[in-house]
Amino acid sequence: MKKLKALLSFVFLVGLIGCSGDSPVQENSKTILINNVIINGSNISDGKAKQLAVVVLPNNATDKTVTWSVSNESVAVISTSGLLTPMDNGTVTVTATANDDSGISAEKVITISGVTGPAVFVESISVTGTDITDGQPKQFSAQVLPANATNKAVT
Numbered sequence: 001m002k003k004l005k006a007l008l009s010f011v012f013l014v015g016l017i018g019c020s021g022d023s024p025v026q027e028n029s030k031t032i033l034i035n036n037v038i039i040n041g042s043n044i045s046d047g048k049a050k051q052l053a054v055v056v057l058p059n060n061a062t063d064k065t066v067t068w069s070v071s072n073e074s075v076a077v078i079s080t081s082g083l084l085t086p087m088d089n090g091t092v093t094v095t096a097t098a099n100d101d102s103g104i105s106a107e108k109v110i111t112i113s114g115v116t117g118p119a120v121f122v123e124s125i126s127v128t129g130t131d132i133t134d135g136q137p138k139q140f141s142a143q144v145l146p147a148n149a150t151n152k153a154v155t
Helices: 002-019
Strands: 036-040 053-057 066-070 077-078 083-086 090-098 105-112 124-128 141-145
Touching: 036 105, 053 083, 077 124
Parallel strands: none
Antiparallel strands: 036 053, 066 090, 077 083, 090 105, 124 141
């Protein structure tokens, strides 16, 4: 019985020593780069902001984030989350650029219409004409500034 205990202890010890060199399972640390970006969204016809979305491929890309930009911020601006806000009627190119080191980006041309813009108020009125000296009616003229004022009517 002593020999059996000694043999079992020996086998256990050999097994324990043999397992001590095992290392924990290592995770795959390979970076998977984006190889395609697709922008989803359509033209704006009502002058209101629109949320754009992006599809990033492959689905298992390590970093699926993008940076948004527009070609003309006087026509529209875009947030970091892809909310496109019209500033004026026109056409703008939206770009989504992958934030990994792939160098991949996508572009989409968006036409914007329906922007009415805020009212432009009258800043000054200049009245021109000569004094009435003979009691007869005279025609006066008025110049309203700025020239793009929403309502230039005067009374």
